[in-house]
Amino acid sequence: MRKGLLAAAAVxxxxxxxxxxxxxxxxxxxVLIVILACLGLNVQFGYAGVVNFAxxxxxxxxxxxxxxxxxxxxxxxxxxxxIGGAAAALAGTILVVPVLRTRGHYAALVTIxxxxxxxxxxxxxxxxxxxxxxxxxxxxxxxVHFNDAIEIGSFFASFYLKYIVLSLLxxxxxxxxxLRLERSFIGVALDCIRLDEIAAASFGVDVARWKIVAFxxxxxxxxxxxxxxxxxxxxxxxxxxxxxxSLIFVSILLLGGLGNPWGLSLASAVVLLLPEKLQVIAEYxxxxxxAVVILxxxxxxxxxxxxxxxxxx
Amino acid sequence: xxxxxxxxxLSRAFGGLLALEGLDLDVEEGGVLGLIxxxxxxxxxxxxxxxxxxxxxxxxxxxxxxxxxxLSPQVVYRKGVARTFQRSxxxxxxSIFDNLLxxxxxxLDHRLWSNLVDRRALRRQIEQTFAEARELVRIFxxxxxxxxxxxxxxxxxxxxxxxxxxxxxxxxxxxxLLDEPSAGMTQEETMRLMxxxxxxxxxxxxxxxILIEHEMTVIERVTERCVVLNYGRKIAEGAYAExxxxxxxxxxxxxxx
Amino acid sequence: MSIIAQYVMNGAMLGMMYALVAVxxxxxxxxxxxxxxxxxxxxxxxxxxxxxxxxxxxxxGVASPALLLALVVVAATVATALLGAAVxxxxxxPLKGAxxxxxxxxxxxxxxxxxxxxxxxxPGGSQPQLFPALLPTSSVALGEFNxxxxxxxxxxxxTVLIAGTSLLVTRTRLGLAIRxxxxxxxxxxxxxxxxxxxxxLTFALGSALAAFAGVMDGxxxxxxxxxxxxxxxxIGFAAAIIGGLGNLYGAILGGFFFAALQTIGAVALPFASAxxxxxxxxxxxxxxxxxPKGLIGERTSERV
Ligand SMILES: Nc1ncnc2c1ncn2[C@@H]1O[C@H](COP(=O)(O)OP(=O)(O)OP(=O)(O)O)[C@@H](O)[C@H]1O
Ligand SMILES: [Mg+2]
Numbered sequence: 001m002r003k004g005l006l007a008a009a010a011v012x013x014x015x016x017x018x019x020x021x022x023x024x025x026x027x028x029x030x031v032l033i034v035i036l037a038c039l040g041l042n043v044q045f046g047y048a049g050v051v052n053f054a055x056x057x058x059x060x061x062x063x064x065x066x067x068x069x070x071x072x073x074x075x076x077x078x079x080x081x082x083i084g085g086a087a088a089a090l091a092g093t094i095l096v097v098p099v100l101r102t103r104g105h106y107a108a109l110v111t112i113x114x115x116x117x118x119x120x121x122x123x124x125x126x127x128x129x130x131x132x133x134x135x136x137x138x139x140x141x142x143x144v145h146f147n148d149a150i151e152i153g154s155f156f157a158s159f160y161l162k163y164i165v166l167s168l169l170x171x172x173x174x175x176x177x178x179l180r181l182e183r184s185f186i187g188v189a190l191d192c193i194r195l196d197e198i199a200a201a202s203f204g205v206d207v208a209r210w211k212i213v214a215f216x217x218x219x220x221x222x223x224x225x226x227x228x229x230x231x232x233x234x235x236x237x238x239x240x241x242x243x244x245x246s247l248i249f250v251s252i253l254l255l256g257g258l259g260n261p262w263g264l265s266l267a268s269a270v271v272l273l274l275p276e277k278l279q280v281i282a283e284y285x286x287x288x289x290x291a292v293v294i295l296x297x298x299x300x301x302x303x304x305x306x307x308x309x310x311x312x313x
Numbered sequence: 314x315x316x317x318x319x320x321x322x323l324s325r326a327f328g329g330l331l332a333l334e335g336l337d338l339d340v341e342e343g344g345v346l347g348l349i350x351x352x353x354x355x356x357x358x359x360x361x362x363x364x365x366x367x368x369x370x371x372x373x374x375x376x377x378x379x380x381x382x383x384l385s386p387q388v389v390y391r392k393g394v395a396r397t398f399q400r401s402x403x404x405x406x407x408s409i410f411d412n413l414l415x416x417x418x419x420x421l422d423h424r425l426w427s428n429l430v431d432r433r434a435l436r437r438q439i440e441q442t443f444a445e446a447r448e449l450v451r452i453f454x455x456x457x458x459x460x461x462x463x464x465x466x467x468x469x470x471x472x473x474x475x476x477x478x479x480x481x482x483x484x485x486x487x488x489x490l491l492d493e494p495s496a497g498m499t500q501e502e503t504m505r506l507m508x509x510x511x512x513x514x515x516x517x518x519x520x521x522x523i524l525i526e527h528e529m530t531v532i533e534r535v536t537e538r539c540v541v542l543n544y545g546r547k548i549a550e551g552a553y554a555e556x557x558x559x560x561x562x563x564x565x566x567x568x569x570x
Numbered sequence: 571m572s573i574i575a576q577y578v579m580n581g582a583m584l585g586m587m588y589a590l591v592a593v594x595x596x597x598x599x600x601x602x603x604x605x606x607x608x609x610x611x612x613x614x615x616x617x618x619x620x621x622x623x624x625x626x627x628x629x630x631g632v633a634s635p636a637l638l639l640a641l642v643v644v645a646a647t648v649a650t651a652l653l654g655a656a657v658x659x660x661x662x663x664p665l666k667g668a669x670x671x672x673x674x675x676x677x678x679x680x681x682x683x684x685x686x687x688x689x690x691x692x693p694g695g696s697q698p699q700l701f702p703a704l705l706p707t708s709s710v711a712l713g714e715f716n717x718x719x720x721x722x723x724x725x726x727x728x729t730v731l732i733a734g735t736s737l738l739v740t741r742t743r744l745g746l747a748i749r750x751x752x753x754x755x756x757x758x759x760x761x762x763x764x765x766x767x768x769x770x771l772t773f774a775l776g777s778a779l780a781a782f783a784g785v786m787d788g789x790x791x792x793x794x795x796x797x798x799x800x801x802x803x804x805i806g807f808a809a810a811i812i813g814g815l816g817n818l819y820g821a822i823l824g825g826f827f828f829a830a831l832q833t834i835g836a837v838a839l840p841f842a843s844a845x846x847x848x849x850x851x852x853x854x855x856x857x858x859x860x861x862p863k864g865l866i867g868e869r870t871s872e873r874v
Contacts, residue, residue, distance in 0.1 A: 290682035
């Protein structure tokens with residue numbers, strides 16, 4: 001708890017210091033959004049052991065839902081963000097039966113097939129803008145217009161500061177949720193399901209139910225992050241939701257240390273900021289991530305920040 | 314008559330292989346039944362059918378007078394049947410205490426609200442289970458009781474087997490199924506483990522045990538009655554001293570020793 | 571009539587490619603119980619190796635089409651066989667005993683490395699590359715339908731390869747060793763089979779089949795592209811799973827089954843043939859829900 005507040009305060013302080021630097025703030029917002037999405041993936045993959053190679057797809061479902069609703073309805077945008085999450089969770093129910101009934105490679109195939117299916121679907125569906133995608137209107141929550149710069153007296157800040165505050169808030173909530181989940185009986189049950197379904201079942205753990213809960217909650221977080229991201233970028237297109245992007249999400253999880261929310265936060269920052277800071281490697285980033293993840297899997301499978309043992313007492 | 318467990322014509326086939334064939338079996342409440350037989354004779358299969366992992370192809374199981382045939386493993390556990398596995402199935406990356414929490418699953422509150430929002434009941438249950446866990450583990454291995462927060466991967470094999478037994482006991486089941494709990498232990502260690510289990514049994518009062526065991530001295534000492542399986546069929550039943558004299562048993566089983 | 575023949579021909583070509591890829595997946599799974607997900611990108615690397623060799627040879631003035639074709643196929647085969655064996659040696663074998671999914675991930679990432687390497691380091695690799703027509707381009711008119719000779723040759727060659735592989739696996743000493751390892755590693759070891767060698771050979775063999783699928787793809791579409799392996803890999807994987815991982819004939823059937831799905835999708839949704847992949851993958855997902863271990867089913871059953 002204290003660590004979390006400290007981290008949030010640090011992010012705020014940094015953003016205030018960089019308040020006039022649009023690009024830096026944009027990057028920071030993206031990191032926070034990706035953290036939120038990876039928290040969701042962590043619940044699925046890191047705790048319940050439900051593989052999901054369609055992270056970017058659920059991110060996209062949230063984004064497209066937000067785009068369609070914001071363009072053609074008067075639903076308040078705060079609700080649209082939540083509906084984005086709900087839509088991703090709902091889309092996940094298509095996969096519930098095959099994901100529950102399959103394991104290992106088979107479950108991986110199901111989500112990969114789903115990712116490719118949806119990618120094609122976004123691309124060929126004219127109502128969703130086809131390959132060109134869709135534009136989104138400005139995000140408004142109550143009286144706050146998110147695309148106006150902040151000017152209060154002599155204080156001036158980029159409009160991205162508002163996005164930072166919003167995404168920090170959501171990421172913090174997501175963080176608190178995931179940490180509490182881990183330190184609960186549900187967390188113990190999910191771990192047991194991941195490690196040994198047969199042992200879990202013989203001690204009364206309702207394997208199917210908890211997998212569904214984890215998968216759905218995870219997709220909600222991913223979809224929520226996707227909706228927020230769509231508003232911030234102001235524009236969505238199928239290319240942003242490719243299988244490669246899903247792999248990046250999974251890489252972040254592994255890089256950070258499966259099951260450790262702090263690890264995935266660190267990894268999100270590294271993965272998103274490093275290529276921007278070192279322009280030379282930007283072109284090679286997919287290559288580099290892939291190589292780094294290979295090395296991690298071979299030599300440090302627990303990741304940069306291995307998940308610590310749970311302490312309930 | 315109060316048979317806690319009653320099986321009638323219980324059968325299970327894998328393809329053409331009859332792993333369990335027409336088993337009739339009664340276990341008295343509070344008794345200790347030994348289940349023996351050569352490798353592949355269907356002992357583990359019997360446990361798996363009983364606990365709902367494999368549906369029976371024929372026959373029926375009554376537990377405390379209620380049919381439990383065809384129920385899922387989860388439901389069978391909730392009714393009061395707990396088991397250990399022939400091959401260790403602890404969650405090694407988790408702490409010992411986490412593993413014991415899994416064993417106590419049916420007494421813990423798993424609602425989202427009390428796990429995520431209002432966690433007072435959760436904390437109380439954690440403390441209570443922790444106290445119970447320490448007390449239980451202390452019976453088996455006193456120093457281990459102070460190491461419950463260490464990862465299960467860090468303790469030696471023998472202690473892992475003990476923790477597996479504790480995991481099955483902590484929910485205070487009515488029927489305990491032990492599938493070769495002593496695998497990998499010396500004879501003395503096995504004896505100690507069984508004595509500890511019997512101590513817990515006398516504390517709980519009314520615990521019923523079915524023990525699969527290859528070590529005949531153990532069977533002789535702790536069981537009141539034995540059932541011998543061979544190729545999925547019951548070939549003998551009675552006190553160990555009796556069955557040890559039965560020719561078909563000697564041929565099928567003891568002869569192989 | 572001719573339009574149907576056209577669809578059937580196209581479906582057969584696709585099915586042959588998918589089957590060749592799926593056989594690789596199933597062989598790898600057979601010996602090591604792993605998914606080698608870089609397989610599709612190994613295929614792409616093979617196709618690009620073929621193209622590079624063709625460019626080099628034509629610069630050197632080699633003009634005989636037969637010689638060119640032979641050398642190109644050999645180059646692709648050698649490239650993929652080496653790559654496949656290297657993946658097994660440096661990525662898959664070291665992870666023996668680790669969770670199955672780690673192998674899937676590591677090879678998935680290896681696929682990205684290969685794919686990105688082609689894009690970044692092959693001259694012009696980020697754009698689709700023209701693939702030369704190395705086969706006769708004439709065709710035979712059957713009524714209204716033009717049967718292209720090159721397609722017939724490709725289908726025949728693919729059939730021969732698959733039949734050869736199946737003979738190799740069922741009839742030769744090497745095949746016996748492969749099957750022994752697939753059955754049970756320990757027993758195979760005690761029988762004196764050199765486990766590592768068999769694994770490497772199997773990976774080389776399976777990958778070599780992908781080389782042919784890659785060249786076939788290039789010849790059929792007249793172009794190759796750095797990302798071509800991803801979709802082919804996923805489809806091959808899906809086909810192998812539909813056919814029951816580890817089952818050679820199942821993989822072949824799975825390949826043609828997937829091609830049939832795509833063809834049916836394209837025929838049944840003429841107004842939106844772009845949805846054919848959506849349809850095909852949708853069916854695969856539904857199939858997994860109905861038969862979680864594939865249509866034919868994996869050979870192992872779970873022990874408690
Ligand atoms: N899941 C399964 N699928 C197919 N056959 C099985 C399965 N489980 C057990 N069998 C077969 O059923 C028979 C009985 O096996 P079981 O494990 O019950 O024997 P056991 O008496 O426990 O032997 P051991 O003393 O070696 O533990 C064996 O022939 C075994 O191969
Ligand atoms: Mg057994």
